[in-house]
Amino acid sequence: MPFLILPMVFWVVILVGGFSLASRLVRAYEQRNAGGADSQALRDRVVRLEETIESMNAQLNRLAEAQQFTTRLLEGRPGVADSPRAGSGIAETEPGGH
Numbered sequence: 001m002p003f004l005i006l007p008m009v010f011w012v013v014i015l016v017g018g019f020s021l022a023s024r025l026v027r028a029y030e031q032r033n034a035g036g037a038d039s040q041a042l043r044d045r046v047v048r049l050e051e052t053i054e055s056m057n058a059q060l061n062r063l064a065e066a067q068q069f070t071t072r073l074l075e076g077r078p079g080v081a082d083s084p085r086a087g088s089g090i091a092e093t094e095p096g097g098h
Helices: 002-076
Strands: none
Touching: none
């Protein structure tokens, strides 16, 4: 009878080890697939953020160009650069005088 115990122990160890290995592989596969959905959602968010940043960059460039254009126009007008009140209709008075 002792000669039958050794093969039985061997096959039990092989079966338990195989089951353990198979369960680990299944868990790893499930985690990898579950992480794929999360990473896809993360990729979508990053793409939306990139598009938003590019849109904001274009708007800022347009604002900068408009400001430069306005500055060039105002620099070309006589008297505007000398006094901030020129042309505003506000009379300048001397301090302490009438």
